[in-house]
Amino acid sequence: xxxxxxxxxxxxxxxxxxxxxxxxxxxxxxxxxxxxxxxxxxxxxxxxxxxxxxxxxxxxxxxxxxxxxxxxxxxxxxxxxxxxxxxxxxxxxxxxxxxxxxxxxxxxxxxxxxxxxxxxxxxxxxxxxxxxxxxxxxxxxxxxxxxxxxxxxxxxxxxxxxxxxxxxxxxxxxxxxxxxxxxxxxxxxxxxxxxxxxxxxxxxxxxxxxxxxxxxxxxxxxxxxxxxxxxxxxxxxxxxxxxxxxxxxxxxxxxxxxxxxxxxxxxxxxxxxxxxxxxxxxxxxxxxxxxxxxxxxxxxxxxxxxxxxxxxxxxxxxxxxxxxxxxxxxxxxxxxxxxxxxxxxxxxxxxxxxxxxxxx
Numbered sequence: 001x002x003x004x005x006x007x008x009x010x011x012x013x014x015x016x017x018x019x020x021x022x023x024x025x026x027x028x029x030x031x032x033x034x035x036x037x038x039x040x041x042x043x044x045x046x047x048x049x050x051x052x053x054x055x056x057x058x059x060x061x062x063x064x065x066x067x068x069x070x071x072x073x074x075x076x077x078x079x080x081x082x083x084x085x086x087x088x089x090x091x092x093x094x095x096x097x098x099x100x101x102x103x104x105x106x107x108x109x110x111x112x113x114x115x116x117x118x119x120x121x122x123x124x125x126x127x128x129x130x131x132x133x134x135x136x137x138x139x140x141x142x143x144x145x146x147x148x149x150x151x152x153x154x155x156x157x158x159x160x161x162x163x164x165x166x167x168x169x170x171x172x173x174x175x176x177x178x179x180x181x182x183x184x185x186x187x188x189x190x191x192x193x194x195x196x197x198x199x200x201x202x203x204x205x206x207x208x209x210x211x212x213x214x215x216x217x218x219x220x221x222x223x224x225x226x227x228x229x230x231x232x233x234x235x236x237x238x239x240x241x242x243x244x245x246x247x248x249x250x251x252x253x254x255x256x257x258x259x260x261x262x263x264x265x266x267x268x269x270x271x272x273x274x275x276x277x278x279x280x281x282x283x284x285x286x287x288x289x290x291x292x293x294x295x296x297x298x299x300x301x302x303x304x305x306x307x308x309x310x311x312x313x314x315x316x317x318x319x320x321x322x323x324x325x326x327x328x329x330x331x332x333x334x335x336x337x338x339x340x341x342x343x344x345x346x347x348x349x350x351x352x353x354x355x356x357x358x359x360x
Contacts, residue, residue, distance in 0.1 A: 003339035008356035009290040020351040023056035027259030031071030033243025036311035038070040047341035050084030068142040068242030072218040125212030138187040142242035169275040185214040194255040218242040285359035
């Protein structure tokens with residue numbers, strides 16, 4: 001049984017049939033929100049950023065790394081000089097995370113925010129200059145900034161604000177922009193190779209002061225963590241998980257003048273925003289993804305993992321106080337996911353032409 005599936009948009013499929021896939025073809029790599037699901041992609045990340053992309057290290061173009069939530073953490077680690085080691089450390093940090101809490105109760109948002117923020121500062125904040133000095137990779141961290149009742153929400157206003165956001169998103173994704181705007185913290189050296197005109201957006205330059213706070217904001221799941229206030233250098237306000245506005249980073253990639261988008265993902269669909277999960281018609285591929293190559297686990301292979309699924313946040317409740325059991329299950333998934341990297345390495349070996357499934 002194969003572990004890896006490859007899907008691609010029409011333009012990307014033509015390229016793969018004619019030329020295969022080489023490191024020099026890649027201009028953009030997105031990384032989705034999705035919490036623990038991202039663990040299954042770490043072995044593939046380690047191969048891509050620690051080995052395969054080194055084949056294009058001296059190419060004249062930049063490679064843009066886009067991340068929301070855990071994807072932002074993954075892509076920031078991938079910009080470090082020791083990307084393979086940094087991504088391995090991310091996996092260990094994620095698996096062993098534990099927060100003080102009363103028996104039978106989840107940890108408080110304040111405790112999670114404080115301890116997780118300290119970890120990000122240790123892993124990324126102290127090395128921000130290295131992240132932003134990579135000779136080829138350019139980091140872009142996606143966050144969601146509240147508007148209206150979500151701009152400075154109090155305890156009473158926040159549930160009402162989220163109710164308004166859900167209602168607005170039910171009308172249309174763009175209407176959600178009245179409640180939540182996208183703020184992208186970007187490496188200032190080179191702009192993204194496409195415009196972000198699909199949704200209300202502001203751009204902020206990444207620097208040593210705001211890198212760790214921006215990644216923390218991008219990882220801030222509402223109610224599970226405390227929202228980040230006033231990220232340095234950014235518009236004043238309240239910042240949450242980048243997955244709210246850009247769950248799977250369904251962006252106008254086809255507007256790029258050249259090159260491909262290589263997307264290691266945990267599912268075969270590219271869902272625009274977190275609030276769109278319930279709207280299945282918004283999960284379909286669009287012309288914006290014509291130049292995208294998507295790498296994802298085969299559902300049949302996933303069925304053989306612990307619990308018959310990828311790790312997710314429900315595991316914290318499922319395992320409860322059995323931290324050892326959760327960690328054991330997640331380590332098994334991480335080890336088994338090495339197959340994704342091995343199969344990609346064989347598929348892309350020597351740039352041999354191959355076919356991909358059409359994006360769904």
